[in-house]
Amino acid sequence: MNDVAAAAGVALKTVSRVVNDEPGVNPATAEKVKAAIDALGFRRNDGARTLRRGHTASIGVVVRDLADPFYSTLTRAVEEVALTHGFLVFTGSSDESPSRQRELALAFCARRVDGVVIVPVGEDHLYLQPEIAAGVAAVFVDRPAANLEADAVLVDNVGGVRKGIEHLLAHGHRRIAFLGDAPDIFTAGERVRGYREALTAAGHLVDPSLISMASPTRAAVRAALERMLDGPSPATALFTGNSRLTVAVLRDLAEQQQEHGRRRRPALVGFDDFEVADLLSPGVTVIAQDPARIGRAAAELLFRRMDGKNREIVRRELPTRLIVRGSGEMPPP
Amino acid sequence: MNDVAAAAGVALKTVSRVVNDEPGVNPATAEKVKAAIDALGFRRNDGARTLRRGHTASIGVVVRDLADPFYSTLTRAVEEVALTHGFLVFTGSSDESPSRQRELALAFCARRVDGVVIVPVGEDHLYLQPEIAAGVAAVFVDRPAANLEADAVLVDNVGGVRKGIEHLLAHGHRRIAFLGDAPDIFTAGERVRGYREALTAAGHLVDPSLISMASPTRAAVRAALERMLDGPSPATALFTGNSRLTVAVLRDLAEQQQEHGRRRRPALVGFDDFEVADLLSPGVTVIAQDPARIGRAAAELLFRRMDGKNREIVRRELPTRLIVRGSGEMPPP
DNA sequence: CTGAAAGCGCTTACAG
DNA sequence: CTGAAAGCGCTTACAG
Numbered sequence: 001m002n003d004v005a006a007a008a009g010v011a012l013k014t015v016s017r018v019v020n021d022e023p024g025v026n027p028a029t030a031e032k033v034k035a036a037i038d039a040l041g042f043r044r045n046d047g048a049r050t051l052r053r054g055h056t057a058s059i060g061v062v063v064r065d066l067a068d069p070f071y072s073t074l075t076r077a078v079e080e081v082a083l084t085h086g087f088l089v090f091t092g093s094s095d096e097s098p099s100r101q102r103e104l105a106l107a108f109c110a111r112r113v114d115g116v117v118i119v120p121v122g123e124d125h126l127y128l129q130p131e132i133a134a135g136v137a138a139v140f141v142d143r144p145a146a147n148l149e150a151d152a153v154l155v156d157n158v159g160g161v162r163k164g165i166e167h168l169l170a171h172g173h174r175r176i177a178f179l180g181d182a183p184d185i186f187t188a189g190e191r192v193r194g195y196r197e198a199l200t201a202a203g204h205l206v207d208p209s210l211i212s213m214a215s216p217t218r219a220a221v222r223a224a225l226e227r228m229l230d231g232p233s234p235a236t237a238l239f240t241g242n243s244r245l246t247v248a249v250l251r252d253l254a255e256q257q258q259e260h261g262r263r264r265r266p267a268l269v270g271f272d273d274f275e276v277a278d279l280l281s282p283g284v285t286v287i288a289q290d291p292a293r294i295g296r297a298a299a300e301l302l303f304r305r306m307d308g309k310n311r312e313i314v315r316r317e318l319p320t321r322l323i324v325r326g327s328g329e330m331p332p333p
Numbered sequence: 334m335n336d337v338a339a340a341a342g343v344a345l346k347t348v349s350r351v352v353n354d355e356p357g358v359n360p361a362t363a364e365k366v367k368a369a370i371d372a373l374g375f376r377r378n379d380g381a382r383t384l385r386r387g388h389t390a391s392i393g394v395v396v397r398d399l400a401d402p403f404y405s406t407l408t409r410a411v412e413e414v415a416l417t418h419g420f421l422v423f424t425g426s427s428d429e430s431p432s433r434q435r436e437l438a439l440a441f442c443a444r445r446v447d448g449v450v451i452v453p454v455g456e457d458h459l460y461l462q463p464e465i466a467a468g469v470a471a472v473f474v475d476r477p478a479a480n481l482e483a484d485a486v487l488v489d490n491v492g493g494v495r496k497g498i499e500h501l502l503a504h505g506h507r508r509i510a511f512l513g514d515a516p517d518i519f520t521a522g523e524r525v526r527g528y529r530e531a532l533t534a535a536g537h538l539v540d541p542s543l544i545s546m547a548s549p550t551r552a553a554v555r556a557a558l559e560r561m562l563d564g565p566s567p568a569t570a571l572f573t574g575n576s577r578l579t580v581a582v583l584r585d586l587a588e589q590q591q592e593h594g595r596r597r598r599p600a601l602v603g604f605d606d607f608e609v610a611d612l613l614s615p616g617v618t619v620i621a622q623d624p625a626r627i628g629r630a631a632a633e634l635l636f637r638r639m640d641g642k643n644r645e646i647v648r649r650e651l652p653t654r655l656i657v658r659g660s661g662e663m664p665p666p
Numbered sequence: 667c668t669g670a671a672a673g674c675g676c677t678t679a680c681a682g
Numbered sequence: 683c684t685g686a687a688a689g690c691g692c693t694t695a696c697a698g
Contacts, residue, residue: 011685046443048675072405110379344669381691
């Protein structure tokens, strides 16, 4: 900018005025400055601007895994809202590692992002307290922060699963198994709670041997299904706690069928919709979340928080939707 | 930092040394400084640091759509490499809009990212020339830049499609239709070229009525399939130019089958793998790209470019892989 | 081992 | 309408 000022024969401040379209510059002067800008290929350094102005017009997003369609769709929606406000977005994936999440969030804060959207991992988010105190807006999404009062956008996990289990009960199933993700994940805990509540509310007992809570590895899913489907009193229906489990289960069922030809296929309802769930046969009945809506809600909450007014902590809970496609309507044998 | 220095009773520079773990600070002094840092909740402002040091340790990634699994997986891989180097990543989606792409790329450059990875859109990328001249590293990915000499990581689109068409020919098909994306998209053009080349090389004529190039909307796909499958000399096999088209075609075929029950299902090979392609019946035979590998290659190229040495322009072309699952092996009637 | 000064590239607050 | 000075929060280059 200094070089431009020298080339145009004006003061630094005049260049600044032209670059930022501030009023009150003689058109002729402005032309001179613009000519110098073009000649020198000048581009304003937004980093310097940011330093002086106090806010960076950027936010950070930390999700579990950007390659997972759920999180990428969510992130895309955040990005969309941010762009509307002229903000840029840093992204990062925690891979369920608390330390990696912490590093990413703090790195974003060190760059002085104005806000962060975080899918929290682990037991401790107090490290964000100083950042929030220093003025960084924070919204947690998909899960609440462990030990921090902060805005959060969640999904009605319990209600969603209840809806799914009630659907299976209505179709005559009594032996309904539940496969959830690792139990330390908030949503996994909420969803298995919905399972228990639905059974209990309908007057049925909860059989612990029909519950499996583990990361969706091939081996874990196979072991769980063998236990649940090959015993003397097998499950006639399955509820899977997220789409990765749904897909893992479908894959295992297909493999078993191909290898051994045995086994009747159990009814299935899965949490989370996924691409081409409608094209499988039977189509997969799901309890769908709306990741774009979740992301949008989180971003809007973030920008509301960033206006600086002293607001109460908000905790939104978005609804789910039952999508009937066939797999959840098969009757028990 | 000033406040910390005052609180600890030392000079600014000493605080800087402690914060940055520079050697040559008396342990006792360091302790005093650390105590002051904790007491004041001091956090280094990386924006200021960046301004002074000249590089920001951040890169920007502009893809078509972060919600698309192909691009989110690619972006995730870039992120992974960046993290290894201690870099942060800005992301943005162009939605195939040249102007939006330009805004995003230039906004990243105004923040003085050290490099950009771009899935280029449109006819003109000269606007990046000044940025590159100013030292921003740029790598184009999935497609080459329109009118700019720059590093690029591409996929062997022509060879991939040829492999797919040859596969269908080997299974006895002679009436093979091609459904590609909008013809102004680089990869769409390359892929239809592969289709033509494969047919010509095998001594067959190219029938223009068996080619459709359009965005994968429901209506466009339906119209194309009606033309190709319901005529007097219908196609017995289809090749789809990307996974969105593959899914759209599968959905249309399923709907038609359900509504009218008619039509034999054509054989199908699709470009791009997609989730649960193996679980459909028949499983979908695909020409798979490896988006994570593409992202990794692009990021590695970017960091090599950022070392500042004067290197030649690199253009890498990654291979594809035929995955046989059933849909591409059905014989003609 | 410690520190005073200058400067990265801008904007703010003011003066003319 | 235009500009000179100070300062955002750091690091660099030097001196002691």
